[in-house]
Amino acid sequence: MDKSALITGAGGGLGRGLALALARRGYHLFLHGRDESKLRALAVELEPYSRPSLYRADLSDPVACSRFIDSLLAETAPPRLVIHNAALMPAGEFLTLPAAEIESTFAVNLLAPAELTRRLCAASPAPEGVMFILSTAARFPQPYNSLYSASKAGLRFLAESLQVELAGRTRICLAYPPLTDTPMTARFALPLPKAAPLPVAERIIRAYERGQNEITWLDWEIMPVLVYRLLPRFFRHLLQSKREMLKNALKHEGNKV
Numbered sequence: 001m002d003k004s005a006l007i008t009g010a011g012g013g014l015g016r017g018l019a020l021a022l023a024r025r026g027y028h029l030f031l032h033g034r035d036e037s038k039l040r041a042l043a044v045e046l047e048p049y050s051r052p053s054l055y056r057a058d059l060s061d062p063v064a065c066s067r068f069i070d071s072l073l074a075e076t077a078p079p080r081l082v083i084h085n086a087a088l089m090p091a092g093e094f095l096t097l098p099a100a101e102i103e104s105t106f107a108v109n110l111l112a113p114a115e116l117t118r119r120l121c122a123a124s125p126a127p128e129g130v131m132f133i134l135s136t137a138a139r140f141p142q143p144y145n146s147l148y149s150a151s152k153a154g155l156r157f158l159a160e161s162l163q164v165e166l167a168g169r170t171r172i173c174l175a176y177p178p179l180t181d182t183p184m185t186a187r188f189a190l191p192l193p194k195a196a197p198l199p200v201a202e203r204i205i206r207a208y209e210r211g212q213n214e215i216t217w218l219d220w221e222i223m224p225v226l227v228y229r230l231l232p233r234f235f236r237h238l239l240q241s242k243r244e245m246l247k248n249a250l251k252h253e254g255n256k257v
């Protein structure tokens with residue numbers, strides 16, 4: 001099998017877009033999700049291009065995660081590209097978040113991708129590429145979205161460390177999608193423009209094919225990234241002054257994304 005890719009959290013949003021973009025390019029797909037019915041619906045959409053292999057696993061459960069990795073390693077031809085896309089965003093006031101949210105967010109957003117990468121990259125043949133779907137929340141702190149921000153920042157530094165450790169063995173790519181209209185962002189009253197998921201996914205795959213290892217967007221989000229880097233004290237002052245606005249925009253309406 002020449003071109004193949006695993007996408008975690010492929011059942012909707014950006015994951016579905018990435019699956020469509022890769023299937024059109026002739027990739028065999030290993031699609032992971034929590035909800036089997038979503039994966040089956042996506043498999044029907046992909047029928048004109050490919051017949052994907054489907055994997056159901058709750059990545060917040062370390063045992064289920066480990067079994068999922070076992071089943072990938074048992075494949076005669078494991079995926080050549082691994083895309084860590086699954087994530088949770090339990091936004092809201094930190095002090096009101098249930099303890100279980102802390103565990104599940106770090107498990108899905110950071111621990112599962114770390115363990116998947118460790119075991120798949122230690123195997124032979126190792127994947128040619130591993131792509132980490134990050135977020136601008138990994139580039140500056142986001143009050144009222146603290147768990148997401150902290151877990152994505154951890155994932156970013158894992159990915160940047162592996163870029164050095166695995167150089168010459170497995171290519172590590174970091175993608176920072178813009179604010180996108182997906183189930184993850186649907187319930188937040190953000191007064192900001194959202195991109196459509198399919199063009200975002202298509203652009204990520206095009207950039208990957210061109211050999212880019214850091215995929216970013218030149219949009220309004222570049223401003224907070226630059227201010228945080230160049231003027232950190234001013235950035236902190238800005239966050240304080242926009243506290244109420246952030247709190248209202250990221251109101252927590254439930255425990256699950």
Ligand SMILES: NC(=O)c1ccc[n+]([C@@H]2O[C@H](COP(=O)([O-])OP(=O)(O)OC[C@H]3O[C@@H](n4cnc5c(N)ncnc54)[C@H](OP(=O)(O)O)[C@@H]3O)[C@@H](O)[C@H]2O)c1
Nearest residue numbers: 009013014034035058059060085086087135179180182184
């Ligand atoms: N949307 C944005 O504005 C934006 C911006 C920057 C980065 N991103 C990143 O893009 C990626 C995709 O997000 P999205 O916007 O497409 O949101 P989404 O539609 O909510 O997708 C998240 C995926 O993660 C899966 N997932 C959540 N918890 C899981 C668990 N416990 N076990 C296994 N899978 C689990 C979900 O599965 P189910 O379908 O079963 O719920 C879903 O398929 C994420 O890494 C996100 O951080 C998004």
